[in-house]
Amino acid sequence: MDVLGQDRREGLGRKANSRFVLILLMIASVLLLLSSLYSAQASVFKKAREGAIDAASPVLALFSGPVSYVNGIIGSVGDYFNVLEQNKALREENAELRQWMDEALELRKITAAYEHLQTYEAPPEAQPVDAYIIGESNDAFARSMIVNAGRKRNIENGQAVVDDRGLLGRIVDTGSNASRVLLLTDIQSRIPVYVEGADVEGILVGNTRAKPLISFTASNDDVEVIPGQRVLTSGAGGTLPRALPVGIIDSQSRDGIAVRLYANHTRARMVRVINYEFPGIDDAGAADKALAPDEGNEQTAQVEG
Amino acid sequence: MGYRAENLLRLLKAATPTILGLIGVILLATPVRLAEGWLPTPIIPLLVVFFWSIYSPDYMPSVSVFIIGLLQDLLTGGPLGLWALVYLTTQYVVMSQRSYFLGREQRVVWLGFTMAAISASILLWLVMNLMSGAILPVRALIVQMIATVLIYPLFGMAFRQLHRRVLVEA
Secondary structure, rough: OOOOOEEEEEOOOOOOOHHHHHHHHHHHHHHHHHHHHHHHHHHHHHHHHHHHHHHHHHHHHHHHHHHHHHHHHHHHHHHHHHHHHHHHHHHHHHHHHHHHHHHHHHHHHHHHHHHHHOOOOOOOOOHHHEEEEEEEEOOOOOOOEEEEEOOHHHOOOOOEOOOOOOEEEEEEOOOOOEEEEEEOOOOOOOOEEEOOOEEEEEEEEEEOOOEEEEEOOOOOOOOOOOOOOOEEEOOOOOOOOOOEEEEEEEOOOOOOEEEEEEEOOOOOOOOEEEEEOOOOHHHHHHHHOOOOOOHHHHHHHHOOO | HHHHHHHHHHHHHHHHHHHHHHHHHHHOOOOEOOOOOEOOOOOOOHHHHHHHHHHHHHOHHHHHHHHHHHHHHHHHHHOOHHHHHHHHHHHHHHOHHHHHHHOOOHHHHHHHHHHHHHHHHHHHHHHHHHHHHHHHHHHHHHHHHOOOOHHHHHHHHHHHHHHHHHHHHO
């Protein structure tokens, strides 16, 4: 059996690796870690992250193309074998959805009648931006994605990202052509939510597990929820629009209420970034908008009118 | 071959391990999703850093290790310096045990890599606990490290051939 490294002749002929440099760089890493602990939002780090996403986005797009092609083929082979089951499930789902559609049409008619009656002002429409997932952190602790839309397509930090089923996460870093989505399962993720029908408002906290927990609720008392109830974004704090579907209640334990998410980030290929502007209902909101000179005037006019 | 072309080739050879490490980082940031995300992506940069730190540290200077780690931090969105620290620590430990590993059978080296992966995981977990202020679940990390350890023989063999036939010879 041949083994390597028995002769010292290898390499470039000079000692490129000194222990001194190694230790120096280790110290540098520790310092970086400590400083990012205390100033995670520092502009230098933020710039570095955004620059890295931007620079890497063409390479990532190049890599993710063939990968998703192969995944597609594997997926279609899998689909081929359970096509009958899927067909049956889809027929059932379709029948159910038809009923829902009838009900929705009925409700739409009623809402239209009410809107006609009241002095009603429609909330601003969300401006969704479609984007492909080109990157995903395959890391044990960091749960994020990189999508191929950035500042050039009006993406901003804090905007909600949904797949076809529900909320995936929100934008945290925005480059000019790509941005990072922090998934709901990341340990840094904190999303204000409410439980439909249970009168519970709380914060959905990611913990790297598949089911994040509602850890903090608005009331001090123990809250009662029933598994299966829907969890939606509450819109508190004014970053995410209200009532985006998040998931359903899975179970309740001492740590909090586990939520089974609707969105499946291992299946999503394409996502939608929701560029939502809150209606200016208070002075603080109007003042925020006034910072942007173009939209500010419109906004105040709306508030006064 | 001209003098300049020869130099360029030599530079390219010297940079190959670093480039492999960077490709490993890109793979970690690609939506590979083996079996719908049930199979984790192995941490190829750890293999690269380990292999060349043992067999030819001149091909894997600490600066390269630092850059590989930093790029991984930037792309995965974790705290900056985390993976740089993990890879550099791995290199430090491996290089201090280098004389033991040199000339040993591959099984022994594999065992050594397992040890390196375990210590890297512990370091990673401890730092992330400190950073997040909570005790984090370890399952995902363990699964990913097992995947990384399991593919070591395959990559070790490929790297050995690459190193011997392409980088050092000729």
